[in-house]
Amino acid sequence: MIAVHNLVKQYGKFTAVDGVSLDVPPGEIHGFLGPNGAGKTTTLRMIAGLLKPTSGRVEVNGHDVAKEPELAKASLGFIPDRPFIYDKLTAGEFLRFHAGLYGLDGKGVMDRVHEMLDLFELRRWENELVESFSHGMKQRLVMCAAFLHRPRAVAVDEPMVGLDPRGARLIKDVFRRMSERGVAILMSTHTLEVAQEMCQRLSIILKGKIVAQGTVDEVKKLAGGSDDHLTSVFLRLTGGSALQEIDEAV
Amino acid sequence: MKGAFTYLLLPHLWSSRNRAQRREKGDGVRALLFGGVGVGVFIALFYGAAWLTWQLQDYDELGDYLLRLGLSWIFMTFLAFLTFSGIVTALSTFFLSDDLRLLLTAPVASRRLFYARFTRTVSQSSWMVVVFVTPILLGVGVADCAPTRFYVTSILTIVPFAIIPVAVGTACTLLLVNVFPARRARDLLMLMGFLFSGAIVILLRMIRPEQLVRAESLPDVTGFFSTLQSPVTPLLPSFWAGELLFASLKGGWDLLHAGALWTTALACCVGLRAADERWHFSGYSRSQEAPKARFAHLRALDVMARFLPLSPVRRQLLVKDVKIFLRDVSQWSQLLLLLALMLIYLYNFRVLDLGRIPYMSGFVKNVYAFVNLAMAGFVLSTVAVRFVFPMVSAEGPAFWLVRKSPISMHDFLWSKFWTGLFPILLLTETLTIAANELLDVDPFLKIVAAVAVVFLSLALVGLAAGLGARYPRFTADNPSQVAGSYGGVAFMILAVLFLIVMIVLLAWPSTTYLFYQLRHRPIGTGRLVMMGLSFGAAVAVSLVTWLHSMRSGVRALDAMSN
Numbered sequence: 072m073i074a075v076h077n078l079v080k081q082y083g084k085f086t087a088v089d090g091v092s093l094d095v096p097p098g099e100i101h102g103f104l105g106p107n108g109a110g111k112t113t114t115l116r117m118i119a120g121l122l123k124p125t126s127g128r129v130e131v132n133g134h135d136v137a138k139e140p141e142l143a144k145a146s147l148g149f150i151p152d153r154p155f156i157y158d159k160l161t162a163g164e165f166l167r168f169h170a171g172l173y174g175l176d177g178k179g180v181m182d183r184v185h186e187m188l189d190l191f192e193l194r195r196w197e198n199e200l201v202e203s204f205s206h207g208m209k210q211r212l213v214m215c216a217a218f219l220h221r222p223r224a225v226a227v228d229e230p231m232v233g234l235d236p237r238g239a240r241l242i243k244d245v246f247r248r249m250s251e252r253g254v255a256i257l258m259s260t261h262t263l264e265v266a267q268e269m270c271q272r273l274s275i276i277l278k279g280k281i282v283a284q285g286t287v288d289e290v291k292k293l294a295g296g297s298d299d300h301l302t303s304v305f306l307r308l309t310g311g312s313a314l315q316e317i318d319e320a321v
Numbered sequence: 322m323k324g325a326f327t328y329l330l331l332p333h334l335w336s337s338r339n340r341a342q343r344r345e346k347g348d349g350v351r352a353l354l355f356g357g358v359g360v361g362v363f364i365a366l367f368y369g370a371a372w373l374t375w376q377l378q379d380y381d382e383l384g385d386y387l388l389r390l391g392l393s394w395i396f397m398t399f400l401a402f403l404t405f406s407g408i409v410t411a412l413s414t415f416f417l418s419d420d421l422r423l424l425l426t427a428p429v430a431s432r433r434l435f436y437a438r439f440t441r442t443v444s445q446s447s448w449m450v451v452v453f454v455t456p457i458l459l460g461v462g463v464a465d466c467a468p469t470r471f472y473v474t475s476i477l478t479i480v481p482f483a484i485i486p487v488a489v490g491t492a493c494t495l496l497l498v499n500v501f502p503a504r505r506a507r508d509l510l511m512l513m514g515f516l517f518s519g520a521i522v523i524l525l526r527m528i529r530p531e532q533l534v535r536a537e538s539l540p541d542v543t544g545f546f547s548t549l550q551s552p553v554t555p556l557l558p559s560f561w562a563g564e565l566l567f568a569s570l571k572g573g574w575d576l577l578h579a580g581a582l583w584t585t586a587l588a589c590c591v592g593l594r595a596a597d598e599r600w601h602f603s604g605y606s607r608s609q610e611a612p613k614a615r616f617a618h619l620r621a622l623d624v625m626a627r628f629l630p631l632s633p634v635r636r637q638l639l640v641k642d643v644k645i646f647l648r649d650v651s652q653w654s655q656l657l658l659l660l661a662l663m664l665i666y667l668y669n670f671r672v673l674d675l676g677r678i679p680y681m682s683g684f685v686k687n688v689y690a691f692v693n694l695a696m697a698g699f700v701l702s703t704v705a706v707r708f709v710f711p712m713v714s715a716e717g718p719a720f721w722l723v724r725k726s727p728i729s730m731h732d733f734l735w736s737k738f739w740t741g742l743f744p745i746l747l748l749t750e751t752l753t754i755a756a757n758e759l760l761d762v763d764p765f766l767k768i769v770a771a772v773a774v775v776f777l778s779l780a781l782v783g784l785a786a787g788l789g790a791r792y793p794r795f796t797a798d799n800p801s802q803v804a805g806s807y808g809g810v811a812f813m814i815l816a817v818l819f820l821i822v823m824i825v826l827l828a829w830p831s832t833t834y835l836f837y838q839l840r841h842r843p844i845g846t847g848r849l850v851m852m853g854l855s856f857g858a859a860v861a862v863s864l865v866t867w868l869h870s871m872r873s874g875v876r877a878l879d880a881m882s883n
Contacts, residue, residue, distance in 0.1 A: 082610050116609075119426045123606035145428035155423045159336035168332055172427035200339060 072096050072255045073118060073147075073224045078127035080113050080279075087113045089279035090127070095224070095255040095272075100246060102270035103259040106309050110279040111228070111259040112152055118226045118257070119149040132223045145173060148222035152229050152259075154213040158202035162193055162212055165201060166219060173220035187215040191241065206233040214242065224255040231262050243269060267301040277309050329424065329437035351807045354814070363456045370460025378465070385571075388461070393563030395457060399450045400486050400559045406446035407490020414442045415491065415601065416498055416608040425605070435597045439590070442491055447483035454479065458566070467570050474569035477579070481586035482562045488589035495596055498604035558582060634728050638736040642712070659704065663748075666696070667755055687835060690762040691828050694770050695820060697753045698777050701745060702816035705785035709741035710812055711803035712786065713878070714793040730878035738786045738871060746778040765838075769831050776863035777823060780870075781816055787870030788812045791877040819866060826859035 073095040080088040088110040095101040105111050116122040118129050120136050120143065129136040134143035156165055166184045175183065188194040191211040201209065210233050217225065225246075231239050246256055246269060260266055266273060266287075273290050275283040283290045291304050373391075377384035415421075415438050424434060458475045461467070554560060561578040568575035626640045713734070716723060723733055753774050757767045792808025803809060830852035837844045844852070 121422060121425055121606075122609055123603055141428040141430060143428075144426060147426075149426045151422065151426075153422075155419045157332045157336055157420065159339045160332055161339070164332075164335050164339075168335075169423075169427075171328055171331075172424070172429060174428070200343070 072130075072132060073101075073226065073257050074130040075114070075118065076128040076130075078114060078117060078129065079125045080110075080117060080122065081125045086279050088117070088124075091276065091279070091281055093257070093274055093281075093284075095257050097223070097253040097255050098250050099272060100250050100256045100258060100270045102266035102273040103257055103276065104261075104263070104266060104273060104305060105259075105276035109276045109309075111276055114276070115149075115226050115228050115257070115259055116151075119147065119151070120144055121151075145220070146223040148217035148220070148225040148227075150213055150217045150225070150227040150230060152232070154209070156201045156209055156212060159200060161198050161200055162188065162204075162215075163197040165212065166215055169216040170219055175220060183219060184215075187219055190245070191215050207235055207238055210234055211238060211241075214245070218245070218249075222254065224257075225249065226257045228259045229261065230258060231260065231265055239265075263301040263305055275305065275308050283308050326433045326436035326440070329429065329434065330440065332420070333441070351810070354807070354810050358810075359452075363452075366453065366456035367460040367463075370457040371464040372460075374461050374464035385567075388465075388570075389563065389567045392461075392566050393560050395454065396482060396559035396562040397557065399454065399482075400557065403446055403450060403483060403486035404490045404493075406449075407442060407487035408494050409490075410442045410446045410487075411491040411494040412498070414438050414445065415494065415597075416605055421605065431598050431601065432594060435594050435601070439488075439491065439593070443483055443487045446487045446490070447479075450483065451479060461570065465570055468572050470572070470574075471566070471569045474566060474579075478562045478565050478582065481582040482558055484586040485558045485582075485589050488586075488593045492593055492596060495593075495600055495604060498608060499600050558585060632732070634732055635736045635739075638728075638733065639740055642737070642740050645715075656708075659700075663700070663752055667752070667759065687762055687766055687832070689760055690757055690766045690770060691824060691831075693753065693756045693760070694773060694827070695824050697749050697756075697770075697774060698781070698820040698823070699817075700752060701749045701774075701777060701781050702813060702820070704745055704748065705741070705781050705816070706804045706809050706812050707800065709737070709745070709782050709785035710789040710809055711797070711800035712737040712741060713790045713874075714795055714797055714803040715800060717795050717797075720795055724881075731875045734786060734790055734871060734874050734878060737789075738782060741786060742778060742782045745782055746775065749778055750774050763835060763838075765834060766831055769827060773823065773827055773859070776860060777820070780819060780863040780866040783867035784815060784819070784870040785812055787872075787874030788815075790874030819862070822862060823859055826855050826862065830855045 073093065075091055075093040078088055078091045079086065091110070091114055093101070093103075093114075103111055103114070113122065117124045118131070118136065120140050124137075129143075131143040132146040134146065136143045157168075160168070163184060166187065167180065170180045170184065185194065185197075188197055191214060193208065193211055193215065196204070196208065201212065204212065210230075214230070217227075230242050230246075234242065243265070246258070250256055258266075258270065270287065272286050273284070274281050275290065283293050285293065287301065290308075291301070293308075374388060377388050380387070458472075462471050462475075558581075561581045565575045565578040565582065568578075622640060622643060626636050629636060629639070631639065713720075750771065753770050754767070757770055762770075788808050788811060789803075792806065792811070794803050794806050794808075797803045797806070833848065833852055834844070
């Protein structure tokens, strides 16, 4: 599970994340929505232990990220928006190294690496340098690495960006299977159709604050519109519905 | 193995291995160039050190004393370099390195990460020192017929000697990243540039080299040696290293200084690790913040650019280049360092009392005028390779913007040329005129040098811009990487060859003129024609180098677009 309590992040006088609280129980896929610059990535980076919160607390699988960082990180799979991969390593070398970081050892490691490469259809690229990979392939490799150690919780930032329809479908299936097995998934996305299709609950963040939280139906009700489509609900909640100027500009 | 900190170094080793296995075009030439330069420097340092040691052996105890002092001096120089290098490297390895985004999300103990990062910092900061000090110590050892223990002690000395200043540098970085506003993380480089420049100035002033040539200004021999010894303090690791090596060179042991070096190095590691555990994450977290735009409102620049007789395209390219340059602190902080070195260079001319050399002062001064011209040319080449050569590469992934715009590659490259030319010409001309004024050289030579600098600047800036366009590296992380590439090295070699040709072509007619003037004899017509031809050849070589390089650069960019 992932539990975020009253999380705040300030950069000087600017408050990027302002008292965010979230709870993603085991087996839930939780959508984290918001316009650009709302504070989604900052929140996810604090959950992953990459940023120090100004105040507030993050727990992953019952471990406080600030107090027990190693235990918390060991049970989390984090997929950032701009992942880092060593360009001069092959896909296989990168995954082997990643496995070592999570303490995976022994003969089983290579089997697990091959299992993940097969799952994400990268097995034939195992011995190729990452620098020759397309964006979508790199994205799938990062997912291989994130799921290699069988995390109990996953925080993922924009998982569908750069993936072809087949890749996107694959990711959706993987997330569903993981959630069925009790993995808590917190997913930031701009693709509202994906959120509507996959997430049991949603949190919408605007200017660092959660403005709506609940199941998809609850969020729709909260927005008070009659439209069934999540896009209209999102635009109403985030103040982005006044797009009439587009016609004039174009 | 997976629990050891060395595991975290594996990606770099694997990457190096993979890079070595997959050869790219030009690797052989690059290896030959760099290898050749490296071997040349190694041999020069080895023989230089050996020759000096042989000379000192003639003076028995005095020679030993000077050798002992010399060793401390060498390590003293490296101490300053290592500290500064440690600060800059630690900023990258501990705070700005991209792979931290991966490592910090993994369940890696902070202690383990610290040791891995510190090992990288020490090796990255000190490899150059090791490369320089190895032939020097080998040369000293061979000349002095040193026992094997000298070579073993050398290794055991260099390791803790490198750790101490790099640890101090890393501690400074840790402190500064936590104290300074986080948006200024990269600005630290600028501050470090200032500090390092200051350190160099202080170090050079502590040497007071001018006193060494004024024997009468020193009360006695003791005064001479105390001048030499003034910056060598027994409290610095450089002194311990020098003493330790000297003892082993003479077949003895110096356990006191060996102990001082190793215990200090270990204490530095332990103290730094504790500080890192306490403050690294907060510092890293701060360094994640987006840097605030410096010189955000450069309205004066926009206004000034409007009055320049340039096409809108060239004007916008110029304004963009100047703004980017001013906002990138790492770029202009290096200029500050260069400025400090230039001031020292000029100061040396001021304190150089050539009038004291009887009968020869006029001759020596005029020879110095050409040495000064060569030096100015070398400074010009160095600035050009660092600032002009990477100009095309600096467009980086944004080069598509230029290529898709209705701008000819001719306009693009020439705009880069003019942007680079004026500041470099101003810098080199100031350096040359000021140095010649301080030396009080013949007025004729002053004019020759001032005019020559204009042609040198045109040719070398043109060569840098042209080669930069022929060998761009759009994927490089920073301009220094571009300057160190194959094209950058090729530029430096060609620039040095060009300077040699120019000095020869200018020196012969100039010295002939001075020779006849000194003897109050008229110059024959034939000789005058030859002198004119020599000056003309210098002008022609400059113009051909300039225009041919630019044309070749434009052609290369056009070929890229097609």
